Amino acid sequence: VQSPTFLENVKAYVGFDDASSALLREAHPLVAPRFGPIVDDFYATIEAHAGARAAIKGGAAQIERLKGSLMRWIDEMFRGPHDEAYFQRRARIGHIHVKIDLPQVYMFTAMDRIRVQTQSVLRDSTAFDAEKAKRVATALDQILDIELAIMLETYREDLVAKNRTAERLATIGQLAAGIGHELRNPLGVVESSAFLVTRRLEQLQVSDASVARHMEKIAVEVQRSNKTISDLLELARSRPLSRRAVPARTLLDAAVPAANLPAGVTVEIDAAPELTLDCDPDQLTRVLTNLLINASQAMGGRGHIWIDARRESAVVTLVIRDDGPGVPADVRPRIFEALFTTKAKGNGLGLALCRRIAEAHGGTVTLDASDRGASFRVVIPDVGAAP
């Protein structure tokens, strides 16, 4: 979110004031009839450039929706009011560009299309005298530059957030490598000692329910600690991917048993036998296994899980959905953060690991909005000729 100082600062810097705002409002009726062609030109240019087009994954239907949004965007730019709420909305739109991975270069060039087109409409108009026309043109340049400044800021904010996550992971990595390995040995001693004590008691023919329960607790907790260390080490290490075409069914046939689901959980799979993913099968299986374990735990070990796999052009989407309680709204933004957990026995690494693996594939893992249960969406693109 943009701070008011940032906005006031850029407005003051370019000299955009209430008079500028009024000039744009006055120009609105002149430009409004041309919004349609301007928007058409805007998207025709995007479609003509593969790098820009790649950010629009939803095809023609999405372009139609986006045209409506851009129409309102330009309309609002002329109409104002250019107040705090206006800038907040613009910043949100900027964040969407970041989210869909629109390269910054196209954010700039696309804005240039709008500038050239709107200025040309104004130039062709005879409604204003020369002096006023110049002032309107300046106000338009100013507001467009403010828009660019806002968008740049959203890209920067996103980069800072990504760096923070990366730094956090790197710190975790160093800690994990050091402490993890250091803890393996003492845990190994505890584990083997517990095993040896159990054996010794058997030898001595001592049978005591309380002792047995304590020995079992030691074994279980050591196992859990070992799992945490393994997850940390896995998260810390960035293994190179070994990608190949793998049938979705093969991945699921490995992931479902690996999740070791209790008998009360049923899994329904909808994946065409011929559907293949361009992925590292070991790492992607880990993603699916983690999501299945999460779903099962969220449902308290009883319920249904649906896995849906389908291909849309060069992208395969896997949706893992359950009929558990779902993810509470207040924790949704944080669930992919490393070391964040709401589970009494979770280590907060599972989803961070899932996201890390998906992103290494150039894909994503996201939580869908859903009324019932939780629905996680794994998107894995084919690498093909892309960089």
Added chain:
Amino acid sequence: VTTTKCRRVLVVDDNLGLAENLAELVELRGHSAVVATSAEAALAEASAHPPDVLVTDYRLPGMSGAGLVRRLREAGVHAVAIVISAFTDDETIDDARRAGAAFVAKPVALEELARLVDGTSST
């Protein structure tokens, strides 16, 4: 269950507690075991009483477990060698295998280690 003949096992780990426990586990399988907490002590022990099986940690002070295996081979000790480590990167595993040892990751799967010591699993 396979009946195996009693083997002489040398367990090397700089963590004495772990070395002792591994030795005790090995003894539970009917073998005899001795413990060393450094590569030097292991070399001295192995020269005096050549073991049938060597179980060693990879990270030893001053020398890797794989290095220890190589030194023993040079000294004419041809024990079955098992290297264990919490470091499961390819480099460590390859180094152990090139030295002619089996590799077992920590946390040690006791059954797997037992099979290797018994000689019922091919190295």
